[in-house]
Amino acid sequence: MARTMAEKVWEEHVVRRAEGEPDLLYIDLHLVHEVTSPQAFEGLRLAGRPVRRPDLTIATEDHNVPTMDLLAPIADPVSRKQVETLRKNCSDFGVRLHPMGDIDQGVVHVVGPQLGLTQPGMTVVCGDSHTSTHGAFGALAFGIGTSQVEHVLATQTLPMQPFKTMAVTVNGRLRPGVTSKDIILAVIAKIGTGGGQGYVIEYRGEAIEALSMESRMTVCNMSIEAGARAGMIAPDQTTFDYVKGRPHAPQGADFDAAVEHWKSLRTDEGAEFDAEVVLDADDLSPFVTWGTNPGQGVPLDAGVPEPSSFEDPSARAAAEKALAYMDLKAGTPMREVSVDTVFLGSCTNGRIEDLRAAAEVIRGRRVADGVRMLVVPGSMRVKEQANEEGLGEVFKEAGAEWREAGCSMCLGMNPDQLKPGERSASTSNRNFEGRQGRGGRTHLVSPLVAAATAVRGTLSSPADL
Amino acid sequence: MEKFDVHTGRAVPLRASNVDTDQIIPAVYLKRVSRTGFEDGLFAEWRKSDPDFVLNRPEYEGASVLVAGPDFGTGSSREHAVWALQDYGFKAVLSSRFADIFRGNSLKGGLLTVLLPQEVIDRIWAAVEADPTTEVTVDLVERRVRVPAADVVEPFELDDYTRWRLLEGLDDIALTLRHTDDITVFEGTRPDWKPVTL
Numbered sequence: 001m002a003r004t005m006a007e008k009v010w011e012e013h014v015v016r017r018a019e020g021e022p023d024l025l026y027i028d029l030h031l032v033h034e035v036t037s038p039q040a041f042e043g044l045r046l047a048g049r050p051v052r053r054p055d056l057t058i059a060t061e062d063h064n065v066p067t068m069d070l071l072a073p074i075a076d077p078v079s080r081k082q083v084e085t086l087r088k089n090c091s092d093f094g095v096r097l098h099p100m101g102d103i104d105q106g107v108v109h110v111v112g113p114q115l116g117l118t119q120p121g122m123t124v125v126c127g128d129s130h131t132s133t134h135g136a137f138g139a140l141a142f143g144i145g146t147s148q149v150e151h152v153l154a155t156q157t158l159p160m161q162p163f164k165t166m167a168v169t170v171n172g173r174l175r176p177g178v179t180s181k182d183i184i185l186a187v188i189a190k191i192g193t194g195g196g197q198g199y200v201i202e203y204r205g206e207a208i209e210a211l212s213m214e215s216r217m218t219v220c221n222m223s224i225e226a227g228a229r230a231g232m233i234a235p236d237q238t239t240f241d242y243v244k245g246r247p248h249a250p251q252g253a254d255f256d257a258a259v260e261h262w263k264s265l266r267t268d269e270g271a272e273f274d275a276e277v278v279l280d281a282d283d284l285s286p287f288v289t290w291g292t293n294p295g296q297g298v299p300l301d302a303g304v305p306e307p308s309s310f311e312d313p314s315a316r317a318a319a320e321k322a323l324a325y326m327d328l329k330a331g332t333p334m335r336e337v338s339v340d341t342v343f344l345g346s347c348t349n350g351r352i353e354d355l356r357a358a359a360e361v362i363r364g365r366r367v368a369d370g371v372r373m374l375v376v377p378g379s380m381r382v383k384e385q386a387n388e389e390g391l392g393e394v395f396k397e398a399g400a401e402w403r404e405a406g407c408s409m410c411l412g413m414n415p416d417q418l419k420p421g422e423r424s425a426s427t428s429n430r431n432f433e434g435r436q437g438r439g440g441r442t443h444l445v446s447p448l449v450a451a452a453t454a455v456r457g458t459l460s461s462p463a464d465l
Numbered sequence: 466m467e468k469f470d471v472h473t474g475r476a477v478p479l480r481a482s483n484v485d486t487d488q489i490i491p492a493v494y495l496k497r498v499s500r501t502g503f504e505d506g507l508f509a510e511w512r513k514s515d516p517d518f519v520l521n522r523p524e525y526e527g528a529s530v531l532v533a534g535p536d537f538g539t540g541s542s543r544e545h546a547v548w549a550l551q552d553y554g555f556k557a558v559l560s561s562r563f564a565d566i567f568r569g570n571s572l573k574g575g576l577l578t579v580l581l582p583q584e585v586i587d588r589i590w591a592a593v594e595a596d597p598t599t600e601v602t603v604d605l606v607e608r609r610v611r612v613p614a615a616d617v618v619e620p621f622e623l624d625d626y627t628r629w630r631l632l633e634g635l636d637d638i639a640l641t642l643r644h645t646d647d648i649t650v651f652e653g654t655r656p657d658w659k660p661v662t663l
C-alpha cells in the first residue's frame with residue numbers, strides 16, 4: 001500500500017505493537033536543555049534508573065542564558081540554579097553537554113542540525129515544542145513534556161498514539177523579498193492555530209522544494225503554531241548536501257548507504273493524506289502578525305482587521321481582546337505601526353542565512369533613533385561564522401547590539417525582555433501576551449522585515465527603504 | 466501517580482479560547498528544579514492584573530474542575546502547565562478542543578482532560594455561572610460527565626489503554642521497562658550509520 005513519509009518513518013521505529021496499546025517507538029536522538037529536564041533527571045534518581053542511551057542524548061544551555069558578559073556568573077539566582085542543575089545532571093548521568101562558552105552551545109534546535117546529528121528518517125524528541133524544526137530533514141521530530149523526557153532518558157522509547165497526516169502544498173515561486181517565514185505565517189493564518197491539531201504536516205510543492213535547508217527549518221519550526229504534532233519535508237539533494245561533511249554525518253560508503261535509504265522515505269505516489277491544504281507562493285507577500293497568537297496575521301500591505309469581520313464568535317472575541325492588549329485600532333495600516341525593539345534571532349530565524357539576509361538589508365544603514373535592535377545568533381558557531389563573514393561588523397556599525405547565542409528575547413527568561421507596553425518586531429515564533437516580557441507586544445516578522453523595520457522604526461519591508 | 470476513577474467537585478468557567486501555556490504558567494515560573502509548588506504560577510499574569518479574573522472570585526474558591534474554551538493548552542510544551550493546574554487543586558479540565566502536547570502531558574500526569582462538544586461546555590458554563598455551587602462529576606469508569614443542574618449526562622471518548630492506566634494510577638516508565646527485551650532486540654537492528662553523540 002502507498003504510504004506517506006511520516007508513516008514510513010513511524011513504521012521503521014516501532015519496537016513493540018500490541019492490540020489496544022499505543023505503539024512503542026524507538027527514539028534516535030534526544031535533545032535536552034535546562035528548563036524541561038531537571039524534574040526528569042530527579043525522577044530517574046528517585047527510581048534509581050540510569051540513562052539508557054547517553055550516546056543518543058545531547059544537552060545544551062539555551063533558554064536561561066544571558067547573551068552578554070558570558071564570563072560573569074548568571075545574575076538571576078534561579079536561572080543560575082537551573083543551569084547548574086543541568087551541568088550536574090549531565091555529569092552524573094554521562095550526558096554530553098555544550099555549556100555556555102562552548103562553540104557548540106546555542107539554541108538546541110540550531111545545534112542539532114549544525115552538528116549533523118539531525119538526519120533524514122530519524123525520530124527526534126526534545127522537551128520543547130519547536131522540536132518540529134528537525135522535520136525539515138524528513139525526520140519525525142516532536143516536542144514532549146517532562147515526564148516523557150524522563151521516559152526517553154530511561155528507555156530510549158516513547159509510547160505514542162497514532163497521528164493523522166496533512167499535506168500542505170505550496171505551488172509556484174516566491175517573489176523576491178518573500179521568505180519561508182511568510183509561507184508559514186500565511187499557512188497558520190489560513191488554517192488557524194488549531195488547524196493542524198492531531199496531524200503531522202508534510203510540506204511539499206515547488207516552492208518548498210526550492211527552499212534552502214535553513215528556510216525549510218523555519219517552516220517546520222512553526223508547525224506547532226498551527227497546532228500540528230510535527231512538520232516534515234521530504235529529503236532531497238538539498239538535504240543530502242547540507243548533511244554531508246558535518247561532524248556526525250555518515251562517512252564514505254556509509255553516507256551512500258544512508259542516502260539510498262533516505263531516498264526511499266519519500267511519500268509514495270498515490271499515498272493518501274487525511275487532509276490537504278494548497279497555497280500559491282506567487283500570491284504571497286511579507287506577512288506580519290497583529291494579534292496575540294500566530295494565526296492572527298496579515299500581509300504587511302494590509303491593515304489591522306476589524307474584529308467584526310470574523311464570523312466565528314470566539315475568533316471575534318479573541319480579536320477584540322488581542323487588539324486591546326496590542327493597543328491597536330482596527331483599520332490602521334500595518335506599515336504605520338511603530339516599534340521600540342527589533343529582535344533578530346531564535347530557533348525560527350537565528351541561523352546564518354537569516355543573519356546574512358538581514359545584514360544585506362542593513363548594510364550601510366542605521367537603526368532608527370529610539371529603536372533598539374538585538375541580534376542574537378542561534379548558536380556560537382553561527383556567531384563565529386557571521387563574524388568571519390563580517391556580518392557582526394555590519395550589525396554593530398548600524399547601531400544594533402551583537403549578542404551571544406541563546407533563546408534570549410524569544411521568551412524572555414533571561415534579562416532580554418520587553419518592558420510593559422513596549423512593542424517589538426520579532427523573528428521568533430510566538431506573539432503570546434507577555435511572551436517577550438510582561439506587558440510586551442510582539443509582531444512576528446521575517447528577518448528581512450525585521451531589518452527594514454529597524455531602519456525605519458515602523459513595520460516595513462526592504463522595498464520601503 | 467494517583468488513581469482517577471470518579472471525581473465530583475465545583476467548577477470554574479474559563480470563557481476564553483486559545484489559552485496558551487504561556488498564560489497557564491508564564492516562563493518566569495519555570496525556573497524551579499523541583500516538581501511541586503507551581504500553584505503560584507497558575508494564570509499568574511491574569512490573576513495579578515485582573516481583579517475580576519475567575520480565579521480571583523471568592524465564589525469559585527476550592528473548585529476542582531476547570532471548564533475552558535476551545536484550543537486550551539496551545540503553545541509551549543511545558544508540562545509545568547499541568548503541574549500548576551494540579552498543584553492549584555484541579556483534577557479535570559473540560560474543553561471542546563485541547564492542544565495535543567498539553568493533552569498528552571495531562572493524561573500522563575493524571576490530570577483528566579475531557580473533550581466535550583462546545584454546546585455542552587456552553588451549558589455547563591451557564592449553569593456554573595448561575596450557581597457557583599453547581600457540582601460537576603467526571604466519571605472515568607463510565608466515561609461520562611454529569612452535571613445534574615444543567616441536565617448534562619454526556620459521554621466522552623478516551624482510549625481504553627489510557628483509561629486503564631489512569632484508573633490504575635500506573636506510571637508509563639515502569640510499564641515500558643517490562644519490555645526491555647524488545648528494546649534490546651530492536652537496538653540490534655539499527656543501522657550502524659545512525660549518529661551517536663559520544
Ligand code: SF4
Nearest residue numbers: 130346347407410411
Ligand atoms: S528560541 Fe524560542 S522557541 Fe526556540 S527553543 Fe528557544 S525559547 Fe523555544
